[in-house]
Amino acid sequence: MTFLAATSIQQLDQPAAIPTLSQRGRASMQFLGAAQRYSSAVLRPVARRDFESDPEGRAVIAEAAASTPESGKPQWLAEARRVAEKSPNYRMERFLQRIVAEEVFLRGVPAVEERRPAFQRYLDAPLPETGGTLELDPSLPVPDYYDGIEWHLQIGGWDGYDLYGPMFALVAGPHVFRHGGYAAVGAGDDIIAQRMAFVRQLPRNDYRRVYEPGCGGFSTLACVHRVFPQAELVGSDLSPTLLRMGHTTARRLGITAHFRQRDCRDTREPAGSFDAVVMYALLHEMPPKDAVATIREAFRILAPGGDLVISDPPPFRAVDPFQAVVLDWDTAHREEPFFSAAASANWSQALREVGFADVSEYAIGQHGYPWITRGHKPG
Numbered sequence: 001m002t003f004l005a006a007t008s009i010q011q012l013d014q015p016a017a018i019p020t021l022s023q024r025g026r027a028s029m030q031f032l033g034a035a036q037r038y039s040s041a042v043l044r045p046v047a048r049r050d051f052e053s054d055p056e057g058r059a060v061i062a063e064a065a066a067s068t069p070e071s072g073k074p075q076w077l078a079e080a081r082r083v084a085e086k087s088p089n090y091r092m093e094r095f096l097q098r099i100v101a102e103e104v105f106l107r108g109v110p111a112v113e114e115r116r117p118a119f120q121r122y123l124d125a126p127l128p129e130t131g132g133t134l135e136l137d138p139s140l141p142v143p144d145y146y147d148g149i150e151w152h153l154q155i156g157g158w159d160g161y162d163l164y165g166p167m168f169a170l171v172a173g174p175h176v177f178r179h180g181g182y183a184a185v186g187a188g189d190d191i192i193a194q195r196m197a198f199v200r201q202l203p204r205n206d207y208r209r210v211y212e213p214g215c216g217g218f219s220t221l222a223c224v225h226r227v228f229p230q231a232e233l234v235g236s237d238l239s240p241t242l243l244r245m246g247h248t249t250a251r252r253l254g255i256t257a258h259f260r261q262r263d264c265r266d267t268r269e270p271a272g273s274f275d276a277v278v279m280y281a282l283l284h285e286m287p288p289k290d291a292v293a294t295i296r297e298a299f300r301i302l303a304p305g306g307d308l309v310i311s312d313p314p315p316f317r318a319v320d321p322f323q324a325v326v327l328d329w330d331t332a333h334r335e336e337p338f339f340s341a342a343a344s345a346n347w348s349q350a351l352r353e354v355g356f357a358d359v360s361e362y363a364i365g366q367h368g369y370p371w372i373t374r375g376h377k378p379g
Contacts, residue, residue, distance in 0.1 A: 017125065018170060019118035025111030029175035032100050032107065039096035040181030041188060044326075047090035051322045057083045060321045069317055071346035077328060080321040094329060097182065101153045101334050104172050109155065112167045119166050127251040134247040136240050137261045145287050145338070146238060153335045158239040165217070165245025183330050183339075184313035184369040195223040197364050198280060198311040201372050207231045207275040211301060213264035213294060214238075214282035218246040218257065224278065225255050234274070236262035265293040272303040279310045284342035291342065292350050299354045305379035308356065314368030316343045323367045351375040 021029070051057040060080045067074065084090045112119055150157050158164065180189035199220070207228050212221055215235030224233060233250075235257065237243050243259045250257040262268060264282070277298040283291040298308050316324045324343075331340040348361045356375030364370050 017122065019115055019122050019166070021111050021171065022114050025107075025114055025171075026175070028107045028111060029104075029171055032103055033176045033179075035096050036100045036176060036181045037179065037187065039093050039100070040186075043089050043093035043096070044187065047084065047087050047093050048322050050087035050089055051080075051084050054083055054086065057321075064321045064324075070349065071315070071317070071344060073328075073340060073344045074316050074321075074324065076321060077316065077324055081325050081328065084322060084325045094333070097329075098333055100176065101182070104176050105153060105155050108167050108172050109161055109163075112163050112171060116163070119163055119170075122166060122170075123163075123248060127248065128254060130251050130254055131256045132247060132250050133258045134243060135258075135260045136243065138240075140238070140261055140263065142238070143263065143265075143286075143290070145290060149337060150335050151285070159241045162241065164241050165248070169217070169245060169249065183334065183336070184327060184367075184371075186366040186369060189365060189369075192219070192223070194311075194365060194370050195220050195280065196226070198309065198370055198372065199223045199227045199278065201309045201311075201364070201374055202227075202276055202278070202307055203374075203376075204276075204307065207307075209234065209274045210276045210278060211267070211269065211274040211298075212236070212278050212280070213262070213267060213298070214279065214285065215242075215246060215259070217242045218249040218253075218255075220278060220280040221246070221250070221257055222253065222255065225257075231275075233257040234260065234269075236260045236264065236267060238263065265290060265297055267297055267301060269301045271300050274301050275303055275306050277302055277306070277308045279308070279312075281312060283310065283312045283345075283347065284336065284339050287338055288341050288345045291345070291347075292354070295347070295350055296354050299356065299377060302377045304377055306377045307374065308351070308377070309372065309374040310347060311370040311372055312347070313339065313343055314363060314371035315346065318363065318371065319368045347373040348375075 060076050060083060063076045064074065178191060180191060181187040185191060209232045210224050210228065212235040215221060215237050221233045221235050224231060235246060240261055243261055247259045302308065313327055327343050328340050330336040348359045351359045351373065357378050358376040361373045364372055
């Protein structure tokens with residue numbers, strides 16, 4: 001499940017059709033975007049240098065280099081955190097990260113409310129039928145791990161506000177999150193470009209049906225369409241708010257896609273019915289045992305010869321100690337209860353145990369992110 005971004009919408013839509021914020025609302029969000037960029041692009045490199053120049057920091061780096069655990073939280077992580085927190089630059093950088101994470105909702109919701117009629121008209125505008133579908137299931141049980149979590153400090157969780165869909169796509173996405181600098185996303189990284197690079201890790205060019213559990217909207221599936229325009233697109237999620245926005249966005253872009261409210265551990269899809277499954281920033285949003293169940297379900301719905309590609313924050317074992325501290329911070333401070341558990345897991349091992357072959361893992365970006373894990377279902 002991921003933040004929505006509006007690049008594709010704004011490229012193809014008529015500008016007049018997109019709601020605009022008031023000057024105050026726009027300036028407020030742009031301020032948060034600037035604070036996040038300053039935090040990640042200016043303060044964080046200085047804090048890293050503080051860590052690497054500290055004798056205790058160098059000792060942690062040496063200890064990490066000498067140990068190569070396949071999984072689990074590194075023994076040196078607590079000491080690395082203590083060293084990092086000695087730096088005023090690190091403490092200020094983390095302070096700004098927390099402020100932005102809170103204020104993007106505390107400011108973003110009022111900014112949208114100020115122009116609610118315009119945003120509502122945007123959602124209600126007649127759209128062409130593309131053959132896509134939206135299937136909501138109000139009776140779907142909410143998993144224990146999901147219930148009551150205000151993900152990313154989002155007030156009320158994903159469905160806590162009826163206009164969260166357009167708020168992410170048209171407000172928070174372009175003004176704050178578009179250029180990275182939060183969680184595992186590096187400073188200056190373009191999250192749309194990252195999605196495109198992720199989709200291109202699928203090894204074939206002839207996929208007929210592609211499934212995305214935990215799609216969170218249409219951002220990643222839109223990239224799948226650009227790379228594999230012949231493929232049928234199916235996405236599922238627990239959030240009706242994000243599914244509605246994904247369905248609306250697909251229709252607005254003239255792309256056929258099918259959205260279903262499902263538990264990713266039990267998609268209800270026929271066995272062997274998809275050529276590829278993609279998971280973008282999903283596994284860290286659930287306990288590892290449920291992530292493994294999700295991988296097992298992906299194996300079930302894949303046809304023999306099909307491929308699975310996962311992008312998630314990198315494991316602690318694949319990053320330097322300072323970056324590990326940055327990743328671990330999100331668990332306690334950005335309402336990401338399973339972030340560190342996911343970074344302690346070994347997804348490539350999980351894929352092999354489920355039955356995938358030709359399993360590989362690697363980074364395609366800075367500081368280990370996006371981290372790719374992919375496997376092939378034997379034919």
